[in-house]
Amino acid sequence: MSNNDTLDRLTKLLVLHFGASEQRVNGEITFEELDFDSLALVELAMVAQKEFGVEVDEQEITPDQSVQSVAELIDARAVTA
Amino acid sequence: MSWPGAGFPAAVTGLGLVTPAGIGVEPSWRRVLAAEAAGSHDPLLAGLPVDFSCRVPGFDPDAVLGRSAAWRLDRSAQLAVVALREALHDSGLDQSTWDGARVAVVLGNALGGVHTYELQQRQLDSAGPSAVSPLLVPMCAPNMVAGHLAMECGAGGPNLVTATACASGATAIGTARDLLRSGRCDVVITGGAEAALGRTMITGFTRMGALSRRTSDPNAASRPFDADRDGFVAAEGAAILVLERIADARARGARVHGVIRGYGASADAHHATTPDPSGAAVERAVRSALDDAGLVAADVGHVNAHGTSTKINDATEAGLIQRVFGDRVAVTSTKGVMGHALGAAGAIEAVCTILALRDGVVPPTANLDTLDPKIELDVVAKAPRLVPHGVAVSNSFGFGGQNAVLVVTAP
Numbered sequence A: 001m002s003n004n005d006t007l008d009r010l011t012k013l014l015v016l017h018f019g020a021s022e023q024r025v026n027g028e029i030t031f032e033e034l035d036f037d038s039l040a041l042v043e044l045a046m047v048a049q050k051e052f053g054v055e056v057d058e059q060e061i062t063p064d065q066s067v068q069s070v071a072e073l074i075d076a077r078a079v080t081a
Numbered sequence B: 001m002s003w004p005g006a007g008f009p010a011a012v013t014g015l016g017l018v019t020p021a022g023i024g025v026e027p028s029w030r031r032v033l034a035a036e037a038a039g040s041h042d043p044l045l046a047g048l049p050v051d052f053s054c055r056v057p058g059f060d061p062d063a064v065l066g067r068s069a070a071w072r073l074d075r076s077a078q079l080a081v082v083a084l085r086e087a088l089h090d091s092g093l094d095q096s097t098w099d100g101a102r103v104a105v106v107l108g109n110a111l112g113g114v115h116t117y118e119l120q121q122r123q124l125d126s127a128g129p130s131a132v133s134p135l136l137v138p139m140c141a142p143n144m145v146a147g148h149l150a151m152e153c154g155a156g157g158p159n160l161v162t163a164t165a166c167a168s169g170a171t172a173i174g175t176a177r178d179l180l181r182s183g184r185c186d187v188v189i190t191g192g193a194e195a196a197l198g199r200t201m202i203t204g205f206t207r208m209g210a211l212s213r214r215t216s217d218p219n220a221a222s223r224p225f226d227a228d229r230d231g232f233v234a235a236e237g238a239a240i241l242v243l244e245r246i247a248d249a250r251a252r253g254a255r256v257h258g259v260i261r262g263y264g265a266s267a268d269a270h271h272a273t274t275p276d277p278s279g280a281a282v283e284r285a286v287r288s289a290l291d292d293a294g295l296v297a298a299d300v301g302h303v304n305a306h307g308t309s310t311k312i313n314d315a316t317e318a319g320l321i322q323r324v325f326g327d328r329v330a331v332t333s334t335k336g337v338m339g340h341a342l343g344a345a346g347a348i349e350a351v352c353t354i355l356a357l358r359d360g361v362v363p364p365t366a367n368l369d370t371l372d373p374k375i376e377l378d379v380v381a382k383a384p385r386l387v388p389h390g391v392a393v394s395n396s397f398g399f400g401g402q403n404a405v406l407v408v409t410a411p
Helices: A004-016 A038-052 A067-080 B025-033 B061-065 B075-091 B114-127 B136-140 B144-153 B165-182 B199-208 B246-251 B280-293 B311-325 B342-359
Strands: B010-019 B103-108 B159-162 B187-194 B237-245 B258-267 B302-304 B330-332 B391-398 B402-409
Touching (some): A004 A067, A038 A067, B010 B025, B010 B075, B010 B342, B025 B342, B061 B075, B075 B144, B075 B187, B103 B144, B103 B165, B103 B342, B114 B136, B136 B144, B165 B187, B165 B237, B165 B342, B165 B391, B165 B402, B187 B342, B237 B246, B258 B342, B280 B311, B280 B391, B302 B342, B342 B402
Parallel strands (some): B103 B159, B103 B187, B302 B330
Antiparallel strands (some): B010 B237, B258 B402
16 A cells, blocks of 8 residues: 555646646556556656655556556655665 | 749648747737837846847746647647647648648758757756656657647648758748649648757857847847847747648638748858858849749849848848849848747748738838948838738748748738
8 A cells, every 4th residue: 555645746746747637647547548658657757756766667667557556666665765 | 934833822821820929920920010029038048148038928838738748849849839720720721621641741940859958968967867858859859840740730741840950941831832832742731940948059059159149138139130230039939831732722712821932942052150251042042932933023022031130141131132132122030029030930930921911011120220331221120111012032041051032922
């Protein structure tokens, strides 16, 4: 489980940086469903790294992943960091 | 004797402008007619020897394009897409019914996404490779702006960018007309776009000695043909024109704003940045444009000059205009208001030339207080002049000695 704060901040990033629809973004939705292409996923790894101060490899975020699972990945990194 | 293709009329059925004079054709044109210069201090250039530019005022890409589209585009493409939307709406063409495979895009651009490149270079230097955006290449490549216009409207025909420095926009329009004349397409979306106002590029232009140093009064810095001119003012902007064969335009009942009637091009073959002072090549471009239009110098009532406000361009160009047209044409440089938008300039000025013919008026050259005594031309200053004329010429000359001239006629 990611904490709600991480999910909220990630959601905000998806809306403000990538222009994802605020109505559509939730924990369950996948990046494919949000129309993220491969370049957008690399950009996401890049901006998430900056926002959360954790290492996220660009290959770790895939189109079929949900927003929630990336929030969990970030939290896991934050704990081990 | 003119050749069989001479005088081919490419009807201009749609116009779009995003310029330092305003967003939209009519706001931009009103400010050009009012000779309200757009130069101002630029926060992005603070601390540099030249700290001013002409930016598009109040351009908010997220608001007009939506964040999901805007973040993926270099500013030059953002400006171009907004101008495209205006031009297509103006043309009345229906993208849901047109044959997209017969719609071409030919756009002028000089410097691509150099500002994006500059910012990403800084990221690489300060934070390493993982901080560099994966969009760096698609945002930088100069061809991308034409690709984005195709994506925006479903134009699946020939698609290219012309890069002839400050003549790029005019080269694009001339090439677009050639493409239409060849029969390879039925509609061409053409024009130019540029947004290269980054610190590195402005410093480069400064180091060449091309820019005005009038930091105390940026609004008076772009002053084409004036005795006190000292360089150009860098600008950004986009202009889009929709071209069709005139018979097609008439058959669908489209409004024709004007006609691109002739195009001439030449190279100085002289020096990287200094124009050939003899003006022989630019004169050849003007004369070949007139030949291509099937017209003669005496037919022309108005010249929209390249008129950059540099010492050498304006002197060389004045000599050429004098030799070809004498002093009986009404000359203007709209760069006095808008500065020099490089690869977009030729297209912005083609639109201004079309509007001048439409309204029977020649806009004044902003900041022209004292005509350079060595220039023997009738340069319009202070106020718009009513000039009922049916034929006008728009000059564009680029670094590299690349010259492009358009002949525009009333519908």
